[in-house]
């Protein structure tokens with residue numbers, strides 16, 4: 425006998441948890457199914473076998489992340505400014521292993537434009553961001569033209585200064601997780617939006633605590649280890665099944681990335697546009713490494729802990745130590761772009777955590793000295809292919825948003841779509857987008873009930 429509920433939510437990441445909380449508040453019965461070993465999805469940075477006492481570090485958000493900030497306030501999850509001390513120097517390790525001081529070479533999240541503040545190219549970009557419809561970029565005036573254009577082509581139409589172009593392209597690649605010739609201008613305009621935050625305005629929170637507090641009231645409703653293989657629907661309801669059995673419900677919320685939804689069999693088949701959207705969804709994955717030290721020793725050398733590596737593994741680090749400096753913490757992001765890697769990354773590292781760790785520690789030793797390659801704890805959140813998406817951002821290639829955007833959130837019968845990738849811009853692809861998408865999907869279901 426299939427278990428029965430009002431709404432089955434597939435995916436207990438932040439978007440699925442946000443949807444389930446809203447549905448419960450609306451008086452509906454809910455079950456959450458997740459194929460992983462614990463709730464949290466991509467926000468659960470630590471592997472389940474985490475070393476004792478080690479907690480994952482922060483995730484970062486801009487001050488305009490309204491849905492996430494409201495939720496954090498409701499759940500009493502502290503939000504604090506990201507560390508930023510302009511008196512401390514960032515470092516760059518060049519391709520020959522030379523170490524240089526620089527005061528602005530490590531982008532924090534989506535802040536590449538802070539490096540363009542004084543450039544005329546920035547004005548042109550800022551003007552364009554104001555024309556984009558953040559809820560539905562594909563409906564913006566001139567959307568087709570903007571979406572046809574790659575960011576690289578647009579940049580080149582503005583400037584032939586190769587140094588400037590290289591700088592912008594590199595910063596963009598680090599931020600978005602894909603090279604500029606694979607990203608549509610429309611996506612970038614929507615991703616950045618009209619309110620350009622400065623680097624020093626960025627905030628941070630503990631994603632593990634956020635997940636824990638979101639999941640607590642749903643205890644008993646979350647079933648982990650339930651990989652969903654099939655979703656069938658007819659005029660009576662929905663049936664969601666996997667090797668573990670079946671759940672029947674009035675409606676389903678698929679709170680999984682489009683790339684993950686591509687692996688689920690739907691009956692009847694999804695509309696072709698939705699299927700293509702899922703099949704072609706671009707994945708920009710990174711390896712995040714959290715390193716813990718006795719203290720933030722780099723500050724004693726006048727350094728911020730922010731290092732941008734052109735040598736060894738392409739990565740950048742930032743200081744994630746607690747404000748009271750009771751321990752030192754660095755977060756390192758290593759990019760894995762696949763074969764056409766513009767940063768020349770050694771793609772072998774994605775499936776080789778031991779090698780990645782050794783290369784990263786060697787990088788850090790060169791930049792910050794011998795103390796850096798002797799952390800008291802180190803964890804790599806993702807290294808190599810896993811069962812589900814580990815995408816960090818969701819930049820789309822030319823033509824994608826205008827071609828498939830309208831299908832991102834459009835329900836298919838009794839199936840509704842959540843996930844960060846379906847969130848409104850500029851939070852789309854981030855924790856904020858995950859929260860807002862869960863709320864939106866829940867509202868859709870509540871309206872139908």
Ligand SMILES: Cc1cc2nc3c(=O)[nH]c(=O)nc-3n(C[C@H](O)[C@H](O)[C@H](O)COP(=O)(O)OP(=O)(O)OC[C@H]3O[C@@H](n4cnc5c(N)ncnc54)[C@H](O)[C@@H]3O)c2cc1C
Pocket residue numbers: 434435436437438439440457458459460463464465466467482483484485650651652653679680681684685687688710711712805806812813814815816817842843844845853854855856858
């Ligand atoms: C390393 C890293 C660093 C990041 N840093 C930041 C940051 O600093 N700031 C920020 O805002 N965002 C950051 N992000 C992005 C953020 O974590 C995600 O946008 C957000 O967590 C996505 O939540 P979600 O619920 O949409 O999807 P997910 O977290 O992917 O949740 C989907 C869930 O569905 C489950 N699932 C998938 N398919 C199936 C299936 N067939 N059956 C059953 N279960 C299934 C998965 O196990 C998963 O738990 C980062 C992401 C990564 C990977």
